[in-house]
Amino acid sequence: MLEFDQGxxxxxxxALTVEELRRFRFSRLGPEGPSFDEETRIALxxxxxxxxxxxxxxxxxxxxxxxxxGQFVDHDLTMDRSESKLGDDVDTDDLVQGRxxxxxxxxxxxxxxxxxxxxxxxxxxxxxxxxxxxxxTTFPDAKVDIALEGFDLPRKxxxxxxxxxxxxxxxxxxxxxxxxxxxxxxxAFIRFHNRVVEDLALRGLSGKLLFEAAxxxxxxxxxxxxxxxxxxxxxxxxxxxxxxxxxxxxxxxPGRGFTAHGNRPTMPLEFSVAAYRLxxxxxxxxxxxxxxxxxxxxxxxxxxxxxxxxTGTSGNFDPTSGLPELDDPNSSxxxxxxxxxxADFRRLYDFTEADRDDLVPPADSGGGNVTKRxxxxxxxxxxxxxxxxxxxxxxxxxxxxxxxAFRNLTRAxxxxxxxxxxxxxxxxxxxxxxxxxxxxxxxxxxxxxxDEQQAFVGGNTPLWIYILREAEFNGGLLxxxxxxxxxxxxxxxxxxxxxxxxxxxxxxxxYGPDSATFRMTDLLLFAFEGKADLLNPLGDKPTTSGG
Numbered sequence: 336m337l338e339f340d341q342g343x344x345x346x347x348x349x350a351l352t353v354e355e356l357r358r359f360r361f362s363r364l365g366p367e368g369p370s371f372d373e374e375t376r377i378a379l380x381x382x383x384x385x386x387x388x389x390x391x392x393x394x395x396x397x398x399x400x401x402x403x404x405g406q407f408v409d410h411d412l413t414m415d416r417s418e419s420k421l422g423d424d425v426d427t428d429d430l431v432q433g434r435x436x437x438x439x440x441x442x443x444x445x446x447x448x449x450x451x452x453x454x455x456x457x458x459x460x461x462x463x464x465x466x467x468x469x470x471x472t473t474f475p476d477a478k479v480d481i482a483l484e485g486f487d488l489p490r491k492x493x494x495x496x497x498x499x500x501x502x503x504x505x506x507x508x509x510x511x512x513x514x515x516x517x518x519x520x521x522x523a524f525i526r527f528h529n530r531v532v533e534d535l536a537l538r539g540l541s542g543k544l545l546f547e548a549a550x551x552x553x554x555x556x557x558x559x560x561x562x563x564x565x566x567x568x569x570x571x572x573x574x575x576x577x578x579x580x581x582x583x584x585x586x587x588x589p590g591r592g593f594t595a596h597g598n599r600p601t602m603p604l605e606f607s608v609a610a611y612r613l614x615x616x617x618x619x620x621x622x623x624x625x626x627x628x629x630x631x632x633x634x635x636x637x638x639x640x641x642x643x644x645x646t647g648t649s650g651n652f653d654p655t656s657g658l659p660e661l662d663d664p665n666s667s668x669x670x671x672x673x674x675x676x677x678a679d680f681r682r683l684y685d686f687t688e689a690d691r692d693d694l695v696p697p698a699d700s701g702g703g704n705v706t707k708r709x710x711x712x713x714x715x716x717x718x719x720x721x722x723x724x725x726x727x728x729x730x731x732x733x734x735x736x737x738x739x740a741f742r743n744l745t746r747a748x749x750x751x752x753x754x755x756x757x758x759x760x761x762x763x764x765x766x767x768x769x770x771x772x773x774x775x776x777x778x779x780x781x782x783x784x785x786d787e788q789q790a791f792v793g794g795n796t797p798l799w800i801y802i803l804r805e806a807e808f809n810g811g812l813l814x815x816x817x818x819x820x821x822x823x824x825x826x827x828x829x830x831x832x833x834x835x836x837x838x839x840x841x842x843x844x845x846y847g848p849d850s851a852t853f854r855m856t857d858l859l860l861f862a863f864e865g866k867a868d869l870l871n872p873l874g875d876k877p878t879t880s881g882g
Contacts, residue, residue, distance in 0.1 A: 362601035364586060364820070365753035365761050369795050375788050376748065379800065380741035382779045386715040390708040390777055392617070393811035397568050399622060399704035400683030403516040404565060404855060405614040407524070410508045410517075411442045412828060413607045436602035438561065438825065439832040440554050443524050445507035448546060455505050456489075462546045463532050464525040465489035465505055469674040470652070475633035476877035479675040486872060487672040488512060488522055490647060499664035499728070502647030502671075512648040513724050514639075516622075519678040527862035528553050531846075552845070554834040556853050559844050562836070564854040566825060569613060569709065570818040571809060578822040579837075585762060586823040600831035603824060605758060608747050609798035610820040613709055613813060615739055616803055620714040623701030625679035626873045630701045634675070639716040645676045649723035658737075661721040664728055679871040680859055689848065689856040694867060697875055709806040709813065711778035713740055743799050755801020755816060756794065764815040767804060769793030776807040 413436065445453035448461040458465050467487035472479050488504040488511075495501075504512040511521040531549045540548055566575045586603060587593040623629040624637035635641070644650035644661060651660065651667035660666040679696060682703045686694035696702050707714070717739040722728045725742065735741050759766035772793050773781050781789060796804070802817030813821055830837040846861045847853035863869040 360601050361607070362603050363753070364603045364605045365758045367751040368747075368753040368757060368798070370751065371744065371748050371797065373745075375784070375792065376741055376744040377735060378784050378788055379744060379781070379792065379797070380735070380738050382781050382783060383711055383740040383800075384713045384715050384718045384738060385779065387712065387780075389620075389712055389714060390710060392706045392708050396705040397617070398684045399617075399619060399706050400516070400520070400680070400855065401565060401568055402614050402617040402619075402706050403514070403520050403683075405569070405611075405617075406514075406517045407442070407511060407520045408438070408561065408565070409607075409611055409614070410510050411438060411440055412436055412611075412824075413602055436600050436828055437832040438554075438558055438828045439834060440524070440550070440557060442508040442511060443506075443521070443528065443553075444550060449543075453507065456507060462542075462549070463529045466522065466525055466529075467504075467671060469677060470669055470671045472673040472675050474675060475627055478873060478878040479627070479673070481674060483674055483677065483872060485526070486522070486674070486677045488518055488525075488647070490671055492670060497664040498651060498667055498670065499647070499723075502652070504647050509648050512646045513643070514649065515637075515642040515645045515672075515676065516678070516683065518646055518672075519680075523680070523859055523862050524553075524557075527556075527858055530862055530864070551834050554832065555836055555842055556844050556846055556858065558829050558832070558834075558836045559853045560855055560858060561825065562829070563852075566822060570813045570821050571815075572812075574813075574815065574818040575822050578819070578826050583823045583826055585819065587827050600827055603820070604750050604752055605798060606820050606824045608743075608750060608752055610802050610813070610817045611824075612743055612799055613802065613806070613817065613821070615713055615717065615743065616709050616711070616806075617706040618714055618717065619704065619707055620716050622704045623682050623696070625675075625677065625682070625871070626700065626875055626877070627675045632700055636701070639714070640719075640721075643721050643724065645672060646723075649721045658719060658721060661723065662728055662732075675873065677872050679873065680863070681867075681871050684856050684859060686856050686860075688854065689860060691856075691860070691865075694870065696871075700875070708777075708811040709803065710811065711775055711800060711803040711807065744797055747797055747799060752798050755796040755798050755805070758798060758801075758816050758820070762816060762819055767796075767801065767808070771808065772796050772801070772804055775804055778804065778807045 445456055448454055448457040456464060466485045467489040468482050468484045469487045471482050488506060490501070491503045491505060492501055503509065506512070506521060512518045528549060531552050532545060535545055535548050562579060582589065587600060618639065621636045621638045622642070626632060628634040628637045630636045641654060644654060644656055645652055649661065652669035652671070652673060653660065653667035656666060681694045681696045685703065718737065720737045720739055722730070722732055756766045773789055781792065784792065802813060805814040805817055806812060812818065826837060829835050836842050843850040844853035847857040859870065868874065
């Protein structure tokens with residue numbers, strides 16, 4: 336997602352060269368849209384984050400891990416290096432991509448082990464990726480009073496700098512340590528790469544050839560999983576099939592000045608600022624996390640704030656901290672993830688889809704988690720984001736600027752993003768009516784807006800809100816506007832990748848149950864050797880009855 340420096344004065348960054356950043360430009364699919372005054376943005380954000388009952392995901396329910404897999408993918412695609420602060424007008428030409436808008440896992444690999452700067456992400460062999468070690472803790476029993484290697488992200492450590500500096504994850508994109516679920520997801524991808532390396536080494540590959548072959552296989556399996564497992568869960572499958580069978584109709588269409596190899600791809604603002612923010616709607620306020628932290632465990636259920644707390648980018652690994660402490664880079668003396676916060680992946684994904692009924696979490700400790708339905712409601716903890724989630728530590732932040740909905744709407748306003756109605760017209764689809772926009776289907780209630788605001792929003796709907804309203808009327812799936820944007824950008828981003836299943840349609844996965852199947856559960860099973868004690872290291876019962 337777009338990241339701007341927040342609050343206070345803009346932060347001065349050292350200029351980086353085009354070669355260093357592999358910079359790509361943002362683009363527009365549609366025209367510029369109208370400006371939304373701050374009062375309207377506040378009113379909309381307040382309605383979207385109201386403390387009201389949240390609908391569940393539709394049938395079939397989506398396992399909660401896909402929310403944060405989506406965030407991991409977002410960080411693979413987008414990074415903005417602009418120096419604008421929240422609310423400033425931004426010219427599209429000033430928005431510079433920090434990395435490639437391609438689904439090539441550069442958020443995992445950086446520029447590779449031979450790069451002088453990115454070498455720190457790699458193990459001594461220059462092929463495997465580093466993993467970190469957790470911190471011992473005595474709560475709640477002896478089973479967590481050990482440090483476990485391979486269950487935290489690698490971290491800088493040492494004695495220099497602030498506590499936040501020492502907690503810094505040694506990964507190409509530190510946003511993947513913003514919340515604990517995406518951090519543990521990144522760790523799973525590290526493990527997947529390392530397991531592929533081990534597999535290929537047994538076949539006789541070594542050195543640079545081994546690394547390149549492993550990265551190629553990892554990226555192809557990743558793209559296959561996104562195409563067949565993630566996208567059909569969040570986008571109307573008919574739209575996904577149309578795009579991947581018949582090609583793109585609106586975004587960098589081949590034959591209209593674009594080719595798969597001859598043009599650098601761009602990142603449309605309509606995707607990064609609106610359509611792909613669908614995942615914010617899927618977030619729960621709390622999760623059944625592991626044996627310790629669940630609704631019936633010795634610890635509390637894992638609230639969203641706790642999942643921010645147990646990271647290096649947003650938190651400080653100290654459960655007694657609140658927002659003032661989390662915003663302080665020197666708070667806490669713990670610099671790695673405590674062992675009792677290791678993920679139980681059985682609670683984030685449904686392994687019965689992979690015929691592993693033995694990997695079902697016990698119902699008496701909360702069982703698994705599913706996403707919230709994609710709609711215009713966000714859980715109210717998203718009104719109080721820690722400053723580390725948006726690079727705001729050490730700055731002055733207005734309370735409303737911690738509200739994720741307000742931030743989304745303000746970012747769109749900064750770039751004069753097209754409205755939902757403008758994109759619907761561009762795509763040639765019947766737009767939602769003003770009544771549908773204002774009343775929705777079980778989503779946010781906009782009745783508190785003034786008559787003037789309702790009249791304006793009903794006909795000029797911010798694209799992000801429009802796409803979420805569209806999903807409400809489409810069974811919780813992105814439809815003809817939002818789904819088309821997401822599917823076409825995914826297709827182009829796979830096509831543009833150095834390694835691409837779109838350009839090599841005959842390729843088939845080798846690490847799934849058959850040559851046509853590779854899901855996120857298959858990735859996790861391979862990464863964690865198919866072992867329950869690696870997918871859930873804390874088990875289901877304590878080793879002692881400690882308290």
